[in-house]
Amino acid sequence: MQKVLHINADKCTGCLQCEMACAFDNYGTFATAKSRIKVFDFHHTGKKVPYTCTQCDEAWCLHACPVEAITVDKLTGAKVVNETTCVGCKVCTIACPFGTINYVQETGKVQKCDLCGGEPACADACPTGAITFIDANWTGLGKMAQWADKLGNQPTAA
Amino acid sequence: MSWAGKILRVNLTAGTVKSEPLNMEWAQAYIGSRGLGTKYLVEEVDATVDPLSADNKIIWATGPLTGTMASTGGRYTVITKGPLTGAIACSNSGGYWGAEFKMAGWDMVIFEGKSAKPVFLYVNDDLAELRDASHLWGKSVWETEEIIKKGLQDPLTRVSSIGKAGENGVLFAAVVNDLHRAAGRSGVGAVMGSKNLKAIAVRGTKGVGNIRDPKAFMAATKAAKKVLAENGVTGTGLPAMGTQVLMSVINEIGALPTRNHQEVQFEGAKDIGAEAMATPRKTDGKKQLVTNQACFGCTIACGRISKMDEGHFTIENKPQYRGANGGLEYEAAWALGAANGVNDLEALQYVNMLCNEEGIDPITFGATIGAVMELYGMGILTKEQLGIEAPFGSARAVAFLAEETVNGRGFGKEIAMGSKRLTAKYGHPELSMSSKGQEFPAYDSRAIQGIGLAYATSNRGGCHLRGYTIASEVLGIPVKTDPLESKGKPELVKAFQDATAAFDSAGLCIFTTFAWGLQDLSPQMQGACGEQYTIEELAKIGERIWNMEREFNNRAGFTKADDSLPPRLTSVEGACKTGPAKGKFNELATMLPLYYEARGWDPEGRPTAATRERLSL
Numbered sequence: 001m002q003k004v005l006h007i008n009a010d011k012c013t014g015c016l017q018c019e020m021a022c023a024f025d026n027y028g029t030f031a032t033a034k035s036r037i038k039v040f041d042f043h044h045t046g047k048k049v050p051y052t053c054t055q056c057d058e059a060w061c062l063h064a065c066p067v068e069a070i071t072v073d074k075l076t077g078a079k080v081v082n083e084t085t086c087v088g089c090k091v092c093t094i095a096c097p098f099g100t101i102n103y104v105q106e107t108g109k110v111q112k113c114d115l116c117g118g119e120p121a122c123a124d125a126c127p128t129g130a131i132t133f134i135d136a137n138w139t140g141l142g143k144m145a146q147w148a149d150k151l152g153n154q155p156t157a158a
Numbered sequence: 159m160s161w162a163g164k165i166l167r168v169n170l171t172a173g174t175v176k177s178e179p180l181n182m183e184w185a186q187a188y189i190g191s192r193g194l195g196t197k198y199l200v201e202e203v204d205a206t207v208d209p210l211s212a213d214n215k216i217i218w219a220t221g222p223l224t225g226t227m228a229s230t231g232g233r234y235t236v237i238t239k240g241p242l243t244g245a246i247a248c249s250n251s252g253g254y255w256g257a258e259f260k261m262a263g264w265d266m267v268i269f270e271g272k273s274a275k276p277v278f279l280y281v282n283d284d285l286a287e288l289r290d291a292s293h294l295w296g297k298s299v300w301e302t303e304e305i306i307k308k309g310l311q312d313p314l315t316r317v318s319s320i321g322k323a324g325e326n327g328v329l330f331a332a333v334v335n336d337l338h339r340a341a342g343r344s345g346v347g348a349v350m351g352s353k354n355l356k357a358i359a360v361r362g363t364k365g366v367g368n369i370r371d372p373k374a375f376m377a378a379t380k381a382a383k384k385v386l387a388e389n390g391v392t393g394t395g396l397p398a399m400g401t402q403v404l405m406s407v408i409n410e411i412g413a414l415p416t417r418n419h420q421e422v423q424f425e426g427a428k429d430i431g432a433e434a435m436a437t438p439r440k441t442d443g444k445k446q447l448v449t450n451q452a453c454f455g456c457t458i459a460c461g462r463i464s465k466m467d468e469g470h471f472t473i474e475n476k477p478q479y480r481g482a483n484g485g486l487e488y489e490a491a492w493a494l495g496a497a498n499g500v501n502d503l504e505a506l507q508y509v510n511m512l513c514n515e516e517g518i519d520p521i522t523f524g525a526t527i528g529a530v531m532e533l534y535g536m537g538i539l540t541k542e543q544l545g546i547e548a549p550f551g552s553a554r555a556v557a558f559l560a561e562e563t564v565n566g567r568g569f570g571k572e573i574a575m576g577s578k579r580l581t582a583k584y585g586h587p588e589l590s591m592s593s594k595g596q597e598f599p600a601y602d603s604r605a606i607q608g609i610g611l612a613y614a615t616s617n618r619g620g621c622h623l624r625g626y627t628i629a630s631e632v633l634g635i636p637v638k639t640d641p642l643e644s645k646g647k648p649e650l651v652k653a654f655q656d657a658t659a660a661f662d663s664a665g666l667c668i669f670t671t672f673a674w675g676l677q678d679l680s681p682q683m684q685g686a687c688g689e690q691y692t693i694e695e696l697a698k699i700g701e702r703i704w705n706m707e708r709e710f711n712n713r714a715g716f717t718k719a720d721d722s723l724p725p726r727l728t729s730v731e732g733a734c735k736t737g738p739a740k741g742k743f744n745e746l747a748t749m750l751p752l753y754y755e756a757r758g759w760d761p762e763g764r765p766t767a768a769t770r771e772r773l774s775l
Contacts, residue, residue: 013397013450013451013452013456013459014451014452015452015453015454015455015456015457015459016254016257016454016455017227017455017457020226020227020455021227023365024227024372024376027365027367028367028372029364029365029366029367030225030226030227030261030365030366030367031261031362031363031364031365031366031367032257032261032365033261033314033361033362033363033364033365034363034365043337043481043482043483044481044482045448045481045482046448046449046451046463046465046482047449048451125227127229127383127387127457128459
């Protein structure tokens with residue numbers, strides 16, 4: 001079963017535990033600036049929204065890479081940057097429609113979410129369930145269950 | 159480890175910014191944030207200094223757990239000699255600024271002297287320089303943050319700044335970061351303004367990486383987060399209702415100071431608490447509460463994001479207040495509401511926004527208005543002086559006087575002094591509901607004995623955050639004690655004060671202590687910093703910090719006589735008129751000598767030689 005990161009922005013409080021967990025897992029340091037997942041805080045509505053790579057099936061970044069530095073992790077389906085191959089040309093950052101692959105000046109390479117090899121640190125750290133790692137085929141299961149509950153479990157109107 | 163090991167020293171007179179190594183001996187002994195920043199201040203500043211003079215210093219300090227994955231590990235403290243009280247001032251704030259500053263590779267920044275013209279400090283990792291702030295002077299906190307980010311073309315910059323109140327020397331001006339998180343009390347913002355320092359803008363990309371034992375630390379933080387999640391207060395109550403959950407609880411036990419502490423129960427409490435915020439308004443069918451919000455690293459998320467009724471009289475033709483914004487916490491809702499007999503929730507939210515926008519402490523402001531309204535009722539202050547009729551219960555008066563205060567206009571200039579100076583000026587000092595010149599927060603010390611002792615002995619003046627015995631006396635955390643009983647409270651107050659100093663100094667939020675004790679802090683400190691941070695050592699460090707602050711105040715001229723409460727709270731005449739505490743007054747006179755004894759102080763409230771030696775002071 002392939003799993004994907006699933007985001008429920010309504011549950012996000014803006015605590016940035018996900019950003020710290022991501023940076024710690026990849027760099028061994030608590031640095032939100034190095035995180036591959038970012039939380040956006042929209043002050044005028046009060047909404048906080050985490051955003052990261054959704055691991056496109058036909059990934060623009062992968063197809064755009066001239067040196068084939070981005071490959072598919074067969075176990076997780078993640079599109080993974082091979083740092084030794086990456087030449088830092090940044091073409092992938094232009095190709096990605098979502099902005100979720102970015103250049104890192106300190107290393108001269110690009111970075112993106114690689115699902116931590118199948119155990120994403122961000123989902124593990126999220127205290128509210130705003131970020132979960134679930135069955136790729138059934139990301140709508142939670143919402144379906146809510147509506148099914150409404151359909152079948154409410155007291156019948158008189 | 160987990161200290162960055164470096165501090166910034168900024169001489170505003172000379173315009174210089176220098177890096178120096180952190181004094182690690184002090185760091186080990188005083189941890190960080192509140193404790194360590196205060197250690198630097200008391201070593202470098204004469205306690206008798208005029209708080210608003212160039213000789214005072216002001217320090218922004220993070221703790222060793224600031225900027226880590228410890229829950230609530232995002233806090234910083236602003237430390238200086240306070241202009242409202244003349245005592246040590248030490249106000250901490252959440253939001254994101256503290257973690258950003260730590261991630262830039264600094265533990266603290268010390269400002270000394272006074273700049274000839276407005277400046278702001280810009281920090282981007284190793285780069286730290288003073289920049290011209292003439293274009294920011296006269297701007298609000300909200301405008302300042304926006305202008306700085308646009309000027310730098312960097313939306314990820316975090317800003318800690320003052321609004322007009324700090325510039326104008328309002329004695330209870332706050333330092334505000336991330337739009338609505340504040341180092342709110344004791345007038346730290348006025349000291350910042352007196353130095354012509356408008357803001358500190360920070361971008362930190364280095365991170366906090368020198369955790370002593372990362373594996374142990376991560377295990378300890380995970381276990382501690384589980385404790386928070388499974389606790390009724392931190393796991394359920396605070397995220398859903400915020401601190402406003404307290405309004406009805408405190409009113410029911412007859413401990414909600416009302417109309418400048420003339421009463422202890424407010425008939426309008428139900429209109430201004432958590433339930434009211436979550437109930438659709440009659441006017442537009444919408445709830446004031448939009449959502450909750452966390453500060454950096456916080457797994458509790460008690461913060462409120464609210465949205466006002468667009469048709470409310472306070473925001474007619476003022477579109478800037480119509481979006482979602484920082485909402486009412488319990489202390490602000492009480493101070494702006496019950497303390498003045500006002501039950502208009504929308505008006506309270508408007509004034510709350512003004513407090514954040516221009517940077518003032520809503521507790522001292524609201525409590526001062528309470529005194530103004532009482533003086534108005536006595537005929538001592540008039541409509542002509544105030545610019546408005548100001549009887550208790552007038553939402554229009556609170557809103558108007560807030561605008562006058564933050565903008566430095568009319569009678570607002572007198573409110574800017576705080577209640578102690580204002581009531582003295584008009585011949586009724588007994589009407590100031592304060593200790594050491596700082597106004598009490600939202601718990602009545604006639605109905606809750608221990609908190610009265612905590613107010614009277616708080617090193618920064620009247621305050622609930624230096625020893626929150628409400629946890630024990632009302633909520634039963636960690637054990638229930640009788641709020642009406644003064645026996646045993648001196649020891650309880652001491653234990654709360656010492657533990658709080660340790661939590662504050664680690665860089666964590668005191669709200670964790672609804673669920674955590676030092677037994678939860680210790681493994682996190684050990685994982686991050688060193689094996690020596692046992693429960694006993696943390697309690698001892700907390701006690702050391704408390705005594706250090708006390709000795710600064712003693713040197714500044716405070717005596718036993720300043721460990722006091724106003725006669726209204728300690729006399730038969732002022733006793734509670736209603737509720738479960740009817741007939742009670744605070745038994746401070748009984749508790750104080752026992753407290754001094756428990757602290758190892760002489761009968762005049764001075765740490766004895768033996769106490770100083772035991773605490774390595």
